[in-house]
Amino acid sequence: MSRASLSVVSDAVTVRVPAKVNLYLAVGPLRDDGYHDLMTVFQALSLYDEVRVSPATELRVTTTGEGAAEVPADDTNLAARAVTEVAQRVGRAPRVAIDVTKRIPVAGGMAGGSADAAGALVGVVNLWGLDLDRDQQSEIAAGLGSDVPFALHGGTALGTGRGEQLMPILARGEFHWVLALSKTGLSTPAVYRELDRLRHTRSETDIEIDRPDALMAALTSGDPRVVAPLLRNDLQAAALSLQPALRRTLRAGVDAGALNGIVSGSGPTCVFLCADESAAVNVAAELSGAGVARAVRTASGPVPGARVIEE
Numbered sequence: 001m002s003r004a005s006l007s008v009v010s011d012a013v014t015v016r017v018p019a020k021v022n023l024y025l026a027v028g029p030l031r032d033d034g035y036h037d038l039m040t041v042f043q044a045l046s047l048y049d050e051v052r053v054s055p056a057t058e059l060r061v062t063t064t065g066e067g068a069a070e071v072p073a074d075d076t077n078l079a080a081r082a083v084t085e086v087a088q089r090v091g092r093a094p095r096v097a098i099d100v101t102k103r104i105p106v107a108g109g110m111a112g113g114s115a116d117a118a119g120a121l122v123g124v125v126n127l128w129g130l131d132l133d134r135d136q137q138s139e140i141a142a143g144l145g146s147d148v149p150f151a152l153h154g155g156t157a158l159g160t161g162r163g164e165q166l167m168p169i170l171a172r173g174e175f176h177w178v179l180a181l182s183k184t185g186l187s188t189p190a191v192y193r194e195l196d197r198l199r200h201t202r203s204e205t206d207i208e209i210d211r212p213d214a215l216m217a218a219l220t221s222g223d224p225r226v227v228a229p230l231l232r233n234d235l236q237a238a239a240l241s242l243q244p245a246l247r248r249t250l251r252a253g254v255d256a257g258a259l260n261g262i263v264s265g266s267g268p269t270c271v272f273l274c275a276d277e278s279a280a281v282n283v284a285a286e287l288s289g290a291g292v293a294r295a296v297r298t299a300s301g302p303v304p305g306a307r308v309i310e311e
């Protein structure tokens, strides 16, 4: 890249950030701070939001694309919060315009808001030429939300703590997914609350947070047929309790030929692991025709986390 093109990039920086799916999500009891300890396996998928940051007279955020009307345009927007946090750390005024192009479903359990926060964080660090290393960026990310560090990191990773402590996992090959987007979103805190309600008769010591050892071994094999039966999501029962129609969606994906289907994180997006790319295309076509989803997408993973792309 020439010096001239580098200086153009610093006038406006665009960052591409992936959605995530939880291949495994074991949820411990409710902690005193309102969070739950997790053992989760994240995978970043090739469904991206784009976050463009550029100098402005004051902080503003606009959103276009998938579900834009449901995304706040004020300082509660997670991308705006990311810029405000970085600005405070480095003692600058947050005079930045943030333009988000959404493809990740809003309130869909695919961490779209977290992706936008990670994108704005990487964007403003590059725009201002800040000397913040990966650890410092991850620490800021964790303060913005439990899923934000993974949106920076990408790939396939084990998440512990409240999901913010990450360890990369070796996953061979490419996995092919079909995503069934729901008509209405689900609130993450509401789904965790529903899980606590469903578990209310169980003593805390009965709630196991098993390690995903079998899944991690399966991921190194790169064989989706070995991985598929090991997908697990403790939040799925709670998401199905709040949106019972998702049972039909899950059944329809498996009937259409997917190896397995699972609710993504807190839902309501349902994700289906397929044997290969052509199987995913067939499952997507059949699911679209079944009328069980607002929209259907295909995506593959793992892909890298938040990355600056050229304008």
Ligand SMILES: C[C@@](CO)(OP(=O)(O)O)[C@H](O)COP(=O)(O)OP(=O)(O)OC[C@H]1O[C@@H](n2ccc(N)nc2=O)[C@H](O)[C@@H]1O
Binding pocket: 022, 025, 034, 035, 036, 037, 038, 040, 108, 109, 110, 111, 112, 114, 144, 145, 146, 147, 148, 161, 162, 163, 188, 189, 192, 264, 265, 266, 267
């Ligand atoms: C469920 C998961 C699975 O990856 O993702 P989504 O499906 O929402 O994308 C995550 O745990 C969501 O992470 P994120 O959306 O970043 O949550 P946060 O902003 O940190 O927390 C929102 C709320 O979710 C609940 N929460 C979140 C994380 C956690 N380990 N335990 C919790 O109980 C708390 O009620 C918290 O107040």
Ligand SMILES: Nc1ncnc2c1ncn2[C@@H]1O[C@H](COP(=O)(O)OP(=O)(O)O)[C@@H](O)[C@H]1O
Binding pocket: 070, 071, 072, 076, 077, 078, 079, 100, 105, 106, 107, 108, 109, 110, 111, 112, 113, 114, 116, 117, 185, 186, 188, 266, 267
């Ligand atoms: N930039 C953003 N993009 C999406 N949602 C956002 C954003 N900023 C704040 N939110 C709020 O966060 C909530 C959860 O959003 P999202 O991250 O898309 O879902 P999930 O937590 O299910 O993965 C939304 O309902 C929305 O009100």
